Amino acid sequence: MVHVKVYNSLLLQKILAFFSGKLRKLLLGKFKGTGRGVKVTFLDFPGGAECFELIARFCYNNGSIVLTPSNIFLLHSAANFLEMKGNIHGIPNLILQTKIYLEGIHYWTWPELVVGLKQCQDLLPVLSSSRLFQEFLDSLVEKLFMPGVASQRTSSSDSSSFQFSGDISSEGAKNYSSQTTWWFQDLGFISIVLLENLVHTMMLQNVEHATICSFLLYYQKARFFSVSIAERCNVTETVVNLICLLDEDSISYRGLLDAFGMTLSLKMSRCCMLKLESLIGSRLDQAKVDDLLVPSPPGKKYAYDSNLILRLVKIFLLKSCNEYCNYRLKKVAGLIDLYIAEVAPDPYLRPRKFAALAMSLPDVARDSHDRLYRAIDMHFEVHRGLCEDEKISVCCALNYNKLSPENVKHLARNPNFPTGLVATASVSLKSKLKTHLKEGHHHKISGENLENLRAKYERRKYKVEEGRKRGRRMAYTMRSRISSSSSSKSRSLPRLCSCGSEPMYPPNELYKHYGT
Known part of the structure; x- marks a missing residue:
């Protein structure tokens, strides 16, 4: 709330009352019978002392002032507040003058728009419901994507030391490649309330959601280190809420992970964290194992936050059932196997939690359980004091039919595993060897070998x-010789091979x- 005092200067009050309908009503009859004015205080004067000084200058200049983008919103707000409508007797109408000037807002340059936006931010309580304010935002958003506008930027616009390092989601990269981020730094100063107004205007004007998402992630990162901890929470929650309004395919997954990493040091609201986890978990197949190695919450002894990973996997299974589900599911299974291998040596990770991680995905997600077996073996090696029941609960995640013969053979001799499971592995090993021999025999008469046989x-x-x-030719020759040598004898021709x-x-x- 801004306090502006019109001091008891009779001359000043009479001049102001001449142009302001509101002051005329307040001071009506106050000047009679006194040689001095009265004290007037405005608790909610728009623009504060700076704006009141502009109004006083307008009044002392007999209703004349140069309107510029740097003062137009201040004058327009103050004129409405003081009811400076003029009259038919020639009193200048400041409200009308500012309206006419604002009609040319579409011809403003980019630096002029930025200056006007800074004024709007200071006057938001007054302008938020104004039609002119919405027209100004429409003009600003239209200017963002007009050719040649970037060249209008002043040198000071490029002086920001913060550089945007966030990436663009692979899904939105094709559409986003035609856009630029030159205006990100210029609008990084806006407040949370103004950010919401601006983003809603962008969405109404069908700005690509990938562009909006990149700007929001930039804004969150740029403001994060320049405000207090309480404001960091407010900024992050606002950005997350706005991102949730966008198409999910246009959201930068890497940017989400960066934003999530910055929230770990803050006490975010439960609602905001659930929204952020939902966005990350639904596309868990795009993550890397390093992204999952989130430190455990303060006060916990185990190294990594396995509860978070279990929640992300659950979200993925609930929200990612589509035509690519099987392929994506296998990618997540490979990711979780790598994660389990990382957390397996943690001496503070309880077997029950380890088993929950191992069994968080359905059996169909893994074509091979070799990685899972090695992680379990490592876990048992570290936790040598586990009882048989605890080991059995962990081993329930293993499918012996999906182990390679080498790992089944290793399991059959592994003293870390329960005795009953080792016996089961021995039976499975024999079965696998028979199958392997059959497959090997089949392999010998298949493929290239079959072509060689043919x-x-x-x-x-x-x-x-x-x-x-050759045999027929030899027989014919022998018959001819016998016939010629015994032509004088009348006896039967002997058989070729008896004689x-x-x-x-x-x-x-x-x-x-x-x-x-």
Whole structure:
């Protein structure tokens, strides 16, 4: 609330009352019978002392003042507050003058718009419901994407030492590539309330949600280190609430993780944290294992916040059932296996929590349980004092049919595992070896081996045919010789392979002799 005092100067009060309808009503009859004025105090004068000085200058100049983007909103607000409507007797109408000037707001340059925005921020309680204020925001947003506007920036606009390092989501990168972020730094000064007004205007004008998201993440990071802890919470909660209004595919996942990391040192509201976790958990397949290694809350002995990971996995399973679910589920399973391997050596991580992590995903998510087995083995190695029941509860996450023969063999000899499970692993090992042998035998007669067998068969078939042809030619030659040598004798032609004695080559041996 701003206090402005109009001191008991009779001349000043008469001059102001001449132009202001509100002062005329307040001071009516106060000047009669006294040589001095009265004291007037305004508790909610728009723009404070600076604006009142502009009004006084306007009045002393007989209703004349140069209107500029640096004073237009101050004068317009004060004119409405003081009811400076003028009259038919020639008293200048300051309200009308400011309205006419503001009609040309679409022709303002970018620096002029920024100056006007700073004034609007100071006058928000007065301007928030004004139609002119909304027209100004519409003009500002339109200017953001007009060609050549970036070149209108002043040198001071580029002097900010903070550089935006947030990335653009892969989903929105294609659309976002045509836009620039040159205006991010220029608008980094705006307040939370003005930010909300600006973002809603952007959404009404169909600005790409990827652009809005990037600006919000920039704003949160830029303001985070320049305000108090309480204001940091307020800024972050406002940014998260606004991001939740955007299309989820346009939200930068890496930017969300950065924003989440900055909130760990703050006491955020439960509602805000749930919203942030929901946004992160629904796209958990895009995270890296380093993103999940969040330190445990203060006062906890275990190294990493495993409860957070369990919540994120649950959110992913609830919100990510679509046509890509199976592929994304396997990516999350690989991520969780890497995370489990990182937390397995933690001596303060309880077996019950470790088991919850191991069983947080359905069995279909993993094609192999080798990584999970190695993590469990490491956990048992660190926690040697576990009883059989605790070990069995952890081992319930294992599917022996999804272990490689090498790991089943290792499990069958592993003293860290419960005795009953080792016996089960031995049976599974025998089964796997039989299956492996069958698969190996099948492999020998499949693929390239099958082609080799076919080639050998064709070569052998060709050789057999050639041997038969040679045998027929030999038989024909022998018959011809016998016929010529015994043409004078009338006896029957002997069989090719008998000749009254044991044949030289039995039929089968004949074919073998010729390469069968």
